[in-house]
Amino acid sequence: MKNSLLIVIATTLALSACNPDVADNTDPATGSKNGLPVETNPPNSTYQPAFAGQTRIAGVQTTSRYEARVLNRALTSPWGITALPDGRLLVTEKAGTMRIVTAAGELSGPIQGLPRVNAAGQGGLLGLRVDPDFANNRMVYWVFSEPLAEGNVTAVAKGRLAADETRIEGATVIYRATPAYNGTAHYGGRIVFDQAGNLLISTGERSDLATRPQAQSLTSGLGKVIRITKEGVPASGNPLASQTGTRPEIYSYGHRNPQGLAIHPVTGDVWESEHGPRGGDELNRVQPGANYGWPTITYGIEYSGQRVGEGIQQREGLEQPVYYWDPVVSPSGMTFYSSNRIPEWQNNLFIGALSGMHIVRLVIENNRVVGEERLLASEGQRFRDITQGTDGGLYAITDQGRLYRIDRE
Structure with a gap:
């Protein structure tokens, strides 16, 4: 009897270890135990950082036991994810659909009533957030690539999730990042609420040489990065509102393709990540009215191998990134971890990496990155967005259609 019980236990443990829907932190590739940088490939250029620790910081490795469980594999190119107050999740899919996912991974049908998107190239239904007072007003805000007669724009819309949760009622576009352009790249597309209840939205410079200068x-x-009210008008106190001839909604500028926005849970600071070209992916702490340099300064080079502009990395009056990657990891959606379920992760920044195919964990102290870890690097997934659920776990979506829940064992 005793031997039979041992066999059952061993078999159960073996089956659990082989479960393809569960990954844990036993993979040595997820971090560095000896403090060396996690990036081992050569950079694309000979550019040097402006200060120590601006790139290739020492690797760290999570010591707490955690697991990553695949809750669903049936999403179609999901792009944005946010938590509902009851613990469920609201997800956008690139082609133009929005769905609800339960904590168990059950997927709703498409929510109707959304405006048409141009899903060509990098466009589609992008980032989303629910109103801080969603429990009472059921309002949802989202970013999408809107097709207009004169071209495509990064647009922001809002609407009310109906009581039966099958449709969005009264969908209204509240902001358009003009001018429109007949390209299908670099829309940006993230949206967050700041601590004052205003919306922050990231917009891309639309990629082409013809539109790049508009970042400046x-x-x-x-x-x-623009800052508007829930009604779509420039928020009070915006840094450039008093300057003649400027757009009063601008909060910061000089960005390339910013696909990550997050609010620090302690300081309330705005943090942003953006794609560089070949090299030069950036993490920035966004200061009101500051210029982040693209395309005047960059730590990347053109895809052709040529330098970008004058090929400079610093200029007076232009902000340096807090951190950059070369080679790129293609940072997308991101969130700060405010839960106490894994104490060593508190206030760390988690970023979905597309070409990097992992989740970046950054340890930040005094507004400087002091450690980097690569999570789920063995999963082979392009991580598009990540958010913290109401249960304190992290939820991540991938271009290949997976939804992960990451939490302590």
Whole structure:
């Protein structure tokens, strides 16, 4: 009897270890035990960082036991994820659908009533958030690539999730990052609420040489972080509102393709990540009215191998990134971890990496990155967005259609 019980226990443990839907932190590739940088490939250029620790910081490795469980594999190119107050999740899919996913991974049908998107290239239904007072007003806010007669724009819309949760009622576009352009790249597309209840939205500079300079233009909505009210008007106290000839909604500028926005849970600071070209992916702490340099300064080079512009990395009056990656990891959606379920992760920043195919964990102290870890690097997934659920776990979506829950064992 005793031997039979041991056999059952061993078999159960073996089956659990082989479960393809569960990964744990036993993979040595997820971090560095000896403090060496996690990046071992050569950079694309000979550019040097502006200060120690700006890139290839020492690796760290989580010591707490955690697991990553695949809750669903049936999403179609999911792009944005956010938590509902009851613990369920609201997810956008690139082609233009929005769905609800339960904590057990059960997927709703498509929610109707959304405006049409242009899903070509990098466009589609992008980032989303629910109103801080969603429990009472059921309002949802989202970013999408809107097709107009004169071209495509990064647009922001809002609407009310109906009581039966099958449709969005009264969908209304509240902001458009003009001018429109007939390209299908670099929409940006993240959205968050700041601590004052205003919306922060990231917009891309639309990629092409013809539109790049607009990241530096204060009369353009391209290549910016903008700050607006729930009604879509410039928020009170915006840094450039008093300057003649500037767009009063601009909060910061000089951005390339910012696909990550997050609010620090302690300081309330705005943090942003953006794609560089070949090299030069950036993490920035966004200061009101600051210029983050693209395309004047960058730690990346053109895809052709040529330098970008003058090939410089510093210029007076232009902000340096807190951190950059070369080679790129293609940072997308991100969130700060405020839960106490894994204490060593508290206030760490987690970023979905697309080409990097992992989740970046950054330890940040005094607004500087002091450690980096690569989570789920063996999963072979392009991580598009990550958020913290109401239960304190992390939820991540991938381009290949997976939804992960990451939490302590």
